Amino acid sequence: MNNEYRSAWEKCLNVIKDNVPSSSFKTWFEPIEPVKLENKVLTIQVPSAFFYEYLEEQFIDILRKTLRMVLGNGAKLEYNVVLSNKNSNEPYTVSYPTNNNNKIQNKPLTVPLKAEEKATIKNPFIIPGIQKLQIDPQLKPDNTFENFVEGDCNRLARSAGFAVAQNPGGTAFNPLMIYGNSGLGKTHLSQAIGIQVKENFPDKVVLYVNANKFQTQFTEATRNNNRNDFLHFYQMVDVLILDDVHEFAGKEKTQETFFHIFNHLHQMGKQLILTSDKPPIELKGMEQRLLSRFKWGLTADLQTPDFETRMEILRRKIYKDGITLSDEVLEYIASHVTNNVRELEGALVSLLAQSMLNKREITLELAAKLINKLVKNSKRELSIEYISKVVCDYFSMPVDALQTKTRKREIVQARQIAMYFSKSLTKYSLASIGAQIGSKDHATVLHACKTVNNLKDTDKNFRQFVEDIEKKLKM
Structure with missing residues (x-):
């Protein structure tokens, strides 16, 4: 009997493994430890409250169905959530029952039936009552x-x-x-x-x-x-x-x-x-x-979200989960995971999970290491807007400065560097790069690239600027 709960959870895992992506199984199910089984209530231990909430939000349906399959009708799930203890080095656990979120429900729909008829219209989702769906x-x-x-x-x-x-x-x-x-x-x-x-x-x-x-x-x-x-x-x-x-x-x-x-x-x-x-x-x-x-x-x-929209999606996600991340990390994720919203949110969740399970602070280096594994090994297509932001952040100036007509040396130089990297790191045409950076023409972009290459060869400080920015863009 001592190993009954382990055997039950092992059977559950065998079913779940065939019904969720392998990456999700490894991240969200392998860390779970079974604790006990009493009166068809299986208790499992999870590393944190966030872990518990994510399981309840994303995988509760498969968990419930699997439990019923393994333990029979009436099977229930309970969580032991590991929490840090400010007064001791030893963590402690808190038990949570599974949530039963109130679903949006339609009111019963009355089906007009003649008194002598007993047939009802079949609801393909659930078994209907005698006269109501x-x-x-x-x-x-x-x-x-x-x-x-x-x-x-x-x-x-x-x-x-x-x-x-x-x-x-x-x-x-x-x-x-x-x-x-x-x-x-x-x-x-x-x-x-x-x-x-x-x-x-x-x-x-x-x-x-x-x-x-x-x-x-x-x-x-x-x-x-x-x-x-x-x-x-x-x-x-x-x-x-x-x-x-x-x-x-x-x-x-x-x-x-x-x-x-x-x-x-x-x-x-x-x-x-x-x-x-x-x-x-x-x-x-x-x-x-x-x-x-x-x-x-x-x-x-619906089109692929631009950089600003991707940033807002990430900010909303961490705000909802009560998590704080630096803009530097969010910008890195938003600039490298560009295909769709699902992959963007998945990358963020994976990063949070890795940080939590390994008890590591989420830094730019950790984000880069994980994103490099998630994103395909093809050459990444950065956006002009992200390149412009990285350049302006490096020189501590607002991005809008690149769009002005000022001839101040530092702004002209930043604009030229942004054009240089946009040409070398993206597939945009010269005309498109010029239009997005200062409303310039293609000849201006060519001149900017030539100027940057010349200054790299003759100005040691300028060369250091370019190398530093390039490292940030290629992380």
Whole structure:
């Protein structure tokens, strides 16, 4: 019996390992130690309160399902959180039960039935009651507008989404189609609309569903001869959020069914919100009549966030977690992890985890060591704005100074160095570099590069400036 809790946790780990990325498993599950098992309550020890909160936020679903699988119904989880002790060198632990966050819920939806009929419309998400459907909107509470950082890369989509949330089905943005590459916030923004609708109109039935889940439900309904129930269920939704609609490509029957759902909802003044990795015109394997309907409303894209937006995302994240990091570290992360928001937040979380587990202060050196492992070993594409900031920080001057027309020697020199590194470390054209640094032409950029090279050969102090800045940019 003494090893029962270890055996149970080992079985849990075997299941979890197959359902989460290997990097996440190593960071968040390997450090956990099982403590005890009593009355189907498994207690595990985690290194910190942040560790506990992150598990509850990101992995609670897989933990609960795995516990039920290993220990049976009624299984529960409890945490022993290790805390530092100011009065002693020995840490102490505090027990926390697993959270049961209140989910956003739709009110029960009454289904009109004749007295002699006993059949009910099947809810593909949960087993319905006799005459009422309790529909879970499937929305993650943290995916709100407040937690969505606005920037030039997403302003149109966010503004349109907020307008839809104020008047679902009553704007010209129906359907609202949001598209962009993976990790740019399509799911977050689409769910934020649903959450805002529930706040503004509690009686409206909101439902978020991924295209894969929709396809699975449709297949199951077809197998059980319940296609009509499936169709009727979705036609009763007030706001339907369909994520990753591009996954319908080549699935003719699913497209046909969604076509009828789309038509019904649109004609009844209900709101449709769709997300995709491409705009309608580039979607392949989709029926033309469906694509034409996707274009009825507004199509808005999400682009790769710029440096300022990435910085704001990181600041929001550490503020929410109650953590303090230097701007130098945040700028390093923002300048090197540029592809999407998901990778950016993942890099920050990995850095915090490494610092916590190894009990090391988060320094620029630690950040550089970790980011170098996370980012692909290809030549990194720095941004002109980041290069300009590093140069100006080195010379203790505001970045705006580079955009002025002043002929002060120190500002002209800083502008030339920024142009020099922008040409050597980025793929931007000379014209683009000049336009972004002082609104100059390509000839000015060429002259700046020539000047910097000449001064490096003749001025020892200037050469030291350039070498110091280059080290900062290539860390």
